Amino acid sequence: MTTAHVTCPLCEATCGLEVTFDGSQVTEVRGDADDVFSRGFICPKGASLGALHHDPDRLRTPLVKRDGRHVPVSWDEAFAEINASLLPIMEAHGRDAVAVYAGNPGVHNLSTALYGRVFFKALGTKNFYTAGSVDQLPKHYSSGYLFGDGMTIPVPDVDRTQHLLMLGANPLVSNGSLMTAPDMRGRLRAIRERGGKVVVVDPRRTRTARVADEHHAIRPGTDALLLFALVNVLFAENLTDLGHLAGHVTGVAEVGELARDFTPEAVAPVTGIPAAEIRRMARELAAAESAAVYGRIGTTTQAFGTLASWLVDVLNVLTGNLDRPGGVMFPLAAAGQANSAPGKRRPFRHGRWRTRVRGLPEVLGEVPVATLADEILAPGDGRIRALITVSGNPSLSTPNAGRLAEALARLDFMVSLDIYRNETTRHADVILPGPTPLEREHYDIALYQLAVRNVANWTPAALTSDLPAEWATMLRLTSIVTGQGPAPDIEALDAFVAGQIAQRAGPYDLTLADLEAAPHGVNLGPLRPRLPEILSTASGKVELAPEAITVDVPRLAAELAHVPDGELVLIGRRQLSSNNSWMHNLEPLVRGKNRCTVQVHPDDAERLGLADGEPALVSSKAGKIEVPVEVTEEIRPGVVSIPHGWGHGGPGTQTAVAAAHAGVNSNLVADETLLDALSGTAVLNGIPVEVTPTRPPTGPRAA
Numbered sequence: 262m263t264t265a266h267v268t269c270p271l272c273e274a275t276c277g278l279e280v281t282f283d284g285s286q287v288t289e290v291r292g293d294a295d296d297v298f299s300r301g302f303i304c305p306k307g308a309s310l311g312a313l314h315h316d317p318d319r320l321r322t323p324l325v326k327r328d329g330r331h332v333p334v335s336w337d338e339a340f341a342e343i344n345a346s347l348l349p350i351m352e353a354h355g356r357d358a359v360a361v362y363a364g365n366p367g368v369h370n371l372s373t374a375l376y377g378r379v380f381f382k383a384l385g386t387k388n389f390y391t392a393g394s395v396d397q398l399p400k401h402y403s404s405g406y407l408f409g410d411g412m413t414i415p416v417p418d419v420d421r422t423q424h425l426l427m428l429g430a431n432p433l434v435s436n437g438s439l440m441t442a443p444d445m446r447g448r449l450r451a452i453r454e455r456g457g458k459v460v461v462v463d464p465r466r467t468r469t470a471r472v473a474d475e476h477h478a479i480r481p482g483t484d485a486l487l488l489f490a491l492v493n494v495l496f497a498e499n500l501t502d503l504g505h506l507a508g509h510v511t512g513v514a515e516v517g518e519l520a521r522d523f524t525p526e527a528v529a530p531v532t533g534i535p536a537a538e539i540r541r542m543a544r545e546l547a548a549a550e551s552a553a554v555y556g557r558i559g560t561t562t563q564a565f566g567t568l569a570s571w572l573v574d575v576l577n578v579l580t581g582n583l584d585r586p587g588g589v590m591f592p593l594a595a596a597g598q599a600n601s602a603p604g605k606r607r608p609f610r611h612g613r614w615r616t617r618v619r620g621l622p623e624v625l626g627e628v629p630v631a632t633l634a635d636e637i638l639a640p641g642d643g644r645i646r647a648l649i650t651v652s653g654n655p656s657l658s659t660p661n662a663g664r665l666a667e668a669l670a671r672l673d674f675m676v677s678l679d680i681y682r683n684e685t686t687r688h689a690d691v692i693l694p695g696p697t698p699l700e701r702e703h704y705d706i707a708l709y710q711l712a713v714r715n716v717a718n719w720t721p722a723a724l725t726s727d728l729p730a731e732w733a734t735m736l737r738l739t740s741i742v743t744g745q746g747p748a749p750d751i752e753a754l755d756a757f758v759a760g761q762i763a764q765r766a767g768p769y770d771l772t773l774a775d776l777e778a779a780p781h782g783v784n785l786g787p788l789r790p791r792l793p794e795i796l797s798t799a800s801g802k803v804e805l806a807p808e809a810i811t812v813d814v815p816r817l818a819a820e821l822a823h824v825p826d827g828e829l830v831l832i833g834r835r836q837l838s839s840n841n842s843w844m845h846n847l848e849p850l851v852r853g854k855n856r857c858t859v860q861v862h863p864d865d866a867e868r869l870g871l872a873d874g875e876p877a878l879v880s881s882k883a884g885k886i887e888v889p890v891e892v893t894e895e896i897r898p899g900v901v902s903i904p905h906g907w908g909h910g911g912p913g914t915q916t917a918v919a920a921a922h923a924g925v926n927s928n929l930v931a932d933e934t935l936l937d938a939l940s941g942t943a944v945l946n947g948i949p950v951e952v953t954p955t956r957p958p959t960g961p962r963a964a
C-alpha cells in the first residue's frame with residue numbers, strides 16, 4: 262500500500278486529496294486533512310478519481326477512423342495521418358480554415374495550460390473557440406475594461422467579509438467558480454457565525470440559497486437591472502463611499518447618470534423583486550462593515566452577461582469594497598500570472614477581428630462558439646474545414662447542439678485530444694488520448710489566480726502512464742502545423758519552451774524544491790491589497806464607465822418595458838455528482854434516479870397540464886426534446902430548469918455507463934442566435950421555451 266497527495270484537477274476548488282494505492286490499483290480517495298487550503302474537504306467527483314483512472318472505456322491508444330470506424334493505431338501512425346491530412350488543408354485554404362475548440366478540463370491540466378498556448382500560437386488561426394464563450398467571457402471583458410487586463414478579476418474575500426451578495430452562483434454544488442475556495446459550506450457558515458450576512462439571488466432555491474440568510478428568486482436575465490437599481494439607490498441616498506479608492510477611479514459621476522432611470526420601482530416588475538427589498542439590499546450593502554458582491558454563471562451566460570459582470574464590480578467600487586480585506590480582492594499567484602509583475606502592459610481591447618458569417622468580435626483572442634456551426638456550414642472563402650478539439654465536448658456543451666452535430670459531420674478533417682470517444686470525438690478522424698489526473702504532474706496555473714487565499718501546491722505524478730504526456734502531444738502537433746513534420750525532436754522543443762516558461766520568475770521566493778517538500782501545499786497568506794500597481798488601463802485608474810461597456814446600456818433600458826406575461830424561460834442547473842458532460846461514465850456518479858429532469862413550479866405544472874414523473878416536450882426556436890417532469894417549489898414560476906451535459910451515447914460512442922444513463926441534451930433547445938451583445942457569450946439561462954405534456958393530460962397512455 263502506498264499513498265500520494267494530489268491536488269484534484271476536476272473543478273476550481275483545487276482540493277488536496279489523499280489517494281491510497283495497492284500497486285497501481287486505487288483503493289481509496291479521501292480529502293487530505295493536512296491540505297493548507299482544503300483541510301480535508303472532498304466531493305463525490307474527487308472521490309471518483311480512482312473510478313476515472315480504472316474506467317475500461319477510457320481510451321488507451323490513439324484511434325484513427327478508417328471506413329467510418331475508429332481503429333486503434335500507433336502514435337506514429339496517428340501523427341502521420343494528421344500530418345498528411347491537415348497540412349494540405351492549411352496550404353490550400355490558409356490557417357483560418359483550421360479551427361480549435363478548447364474545453365474546460367484543459368484549464369485544469371498543466372500540460373494543456375502551458376503547451377496549448379504554444380500550439381495554438383503556432384497554428385495561428387483566428388477561428389479559436391473555447392468553453393469561455395459558454396461561460397465566463399463576460400467577466401474577462403468587464404474586468405479587461407475596468408482594470409486593464411482580462412485576467413485581473415477580483416474574488417470575494419469570503420473568509421473576512423461581513424456581507425456576501427451572490428448572484429447566479431451555487432457554490433454548494435459547483436464548489437465555486439472564479440472563486441477558488443474549497444468547502445464553501447464551511448466558509449459561508451463562518452460568515453454567519455461571525456455575525457455577517459449571506460444573500461443569494463437565484464431563480465431557484467438552491468442548496469446555497471437554503472443556507473443563506475436571504476434568497477431572492479429573480480427572473481432570469483434581469484440581474485443587470487437589479488444591480489443598476491442597487492447603484493441607483495446608492496446615488497439617490499448618498500450612500501456611495503469610495504473610501505481608500507478615491508483618486509484611483511474615473512467615471513463615477515457617469516455611472517450615477519447612467520443609473521438614473523433604473524429605479525427600484527422601474528426594475529421591480531421586470532426582475533420580480535419588490536422595490537422595497539431592493540432599497541433595503543442597497544442600504545445593507547452600503548452599511549456593512551465589509552461587503553463583497555459576486556456573480557457567476559447565472560449572471561454571465563445570459564442576455565446581459567457583460568453588463569451584469571460590470572455592475573457587480575461597480576457596486577464593489579461604489580461601496581469602497583474593492584481591494585480591501587472583506588471586500589473583493591486580487592489574488593497574487595506564485596506562478597503564471599500576467600498581472601503579478603509590475604510594469605506597463607498594454608490595456609485590454611477586444612474586436613481585433615470578427616467572425617466571417619455573423620461578424621462577432623474577438624474577445625481575449627477567441628470568438629464565440631455559438632457561431633462555430635455557421636463558420637463550418639456557410640459556404641465561401643474562409644470556411645472552416647478542419648477542427649481540433651482539446652478536452653472539449655461541444656456537441657453537448659454548446660447552443661443548438663443539433664446544428665453543430667450536423668456541422669461536425671461536414672468537416673474535411675477533425676482531430677480530438679480526449680480521453681473518451683463521446684458525442685463530440687466520435688466525429689473525429691483521429692483521437693489522441695492523454696494520461697489520467699493520477700498519471701500526471703499538476704500545478705494549478707489558472708485557478709490560484711482566482712483563489713480566496715494565496716496558496717501553491719505541486720503534485721508529482723502518482724502513477725506512470727503508457728500514454729505520452731499531453732504536452733508532448735501538443736509539441737508534436739506544433740511541429741506538424743509549423744511544417745516540421747510529425748516526428749520532431751520533442752526533447753529539444755521542450756527544452757526551448759520550458760526555458761521560456763522558467764524565465765518568468767514568480768513574486769514569491771519559491772522554488773520547485775520548496776513545493777516538492779510541501780505535499781500539503783504552501784500557504785502564502787490572506788489576500789493583500791494590490792491597487793494601484795495591478796491596474797493596466799490607459800489612465801492607470803479603475804475606469805468605471807468605459808464606453809466599450811456603457812454602449813450596451815440602452816439595450817438594457819429597453820428591457821424595462823419587458824414585463825413578463827405568461828412566458829416561460831429555460832435555465833440550467835448543476836449537480837453535485839456531475840462535471841459538465843464528461844463524468845457520467847463513472848458508475849458512482851450516475852447511481853440512483855434519473856437526474857436529467859425538467860423542473861417546473863407547481864403553478865406552471867397545473868396551468869400546462871404537466872404531471873410529476875411524466876414526460877414533457879420542451880421546445881424552442883432551436884429544437885425540441887422530451888424530458889421527464891419534476892414538479893418542485895424550488896423553482897420560480899415562469900422558469901423551468903434542465904441540467905446540461907446529458908444526452909449520451911449514440912453511434913460511434915464508447916461510454917457504456919453514460920449511455921445507460923443517457924438523459925437528454927438540453928443544448929438542443931439552446932438558441933445559438935441569443936448572445937450577450939458585448940462578449941458574444943451564449944444565452945444558456947433565460948431561453949424562451951414552450952413546455953407541453955407528451956401524453957394526454959388524463960393519465961398515462963396505455964402500453
Ligand SMILES: Nc1nc2c(c(=O)[nH]1)N[C@H]1C(S)=C(S)[C@@H](COP(=O)(O)OP(=O)(O)OC[C@H]3O[C@@H](n4cnc5c(=O)[nH]c(N)nc54)[C@H](O)[C@@H]3O)O[C@H]1N2
Pocket residue numbers: 363364365366370392395396397558562651652653654655657658659678679680681683685694695696697698833834840841842843904905906927928931945
Ligand atoms: N446549457 C448549458 N450549457 C453549458 C453550461 C450551462 O451551464 N448550461 N455550462 C457551460 C460551461 S460553464 C462550460 S465550462 C462548458 C464545458 O464545455 P466543454 O469543455 O466543451 O465540455 P466538458 O463537458 O467539460 O467536456 C470535457 C471534455 O474533455 C474530456 N477530458 C476530460 N479530461 C481530459 C483530459 O485530461 N485530457 C483530455 N484531452 N480530455 C479530457 C472529456 O472526455 C470531454 O470530452 O459547458 C457549457 N455548457
Ligand SMILES: Nc1nc2c(c(=O)[nH]1)N[C@H]1C(S)=C(S)[C@@H](COP(=O)(O)OP(=O)(O)OC[C@H]3O[C@@H](n4cnc5c(=O)[nH]c(N)nc54)[C@H](O)[C@@H]3O)O[C@H]1N2
Pocket residue numbers: 272273365396428429430431432434435436437438462463464465467479480481482483484557558559560563832833834835836837838839840841842946947
Ligand atoms: N458539481 C459540479 N460542479 C461544477 C460543474 C458541474 O458541472 N458540476 N461545472 C463547473 C463549471 S465548468 C463552472 S463554470 C462552475 C459554475 O459555477 P456556478 O456559477 O456556481 O454554477 P451553477 O451551479 O450552475 O450556478 C448558477 C446558478 O445561477 C442560477 N441562474 C440561472 N439563471 C440565472 C439568472 O438569470 N440570474 C441569476 N441571478 N441566477 C441565475 C441557476 O439557478 C444556478 O443556481 O461550476 C463548476 N463546478
Ligand code: SF4
Pocket residue numbers: 269270271272273274275276302303304305306307308436443
Ligand atoms: S470540490 Fe472540486 S476540487 Fe474538490 S474534490 Fe470535488 S471536484 Fe475535486
Ligand SMILES: [Mo]
Pocket residue numbers: 365392396
Ligand atoms: Mo465552466
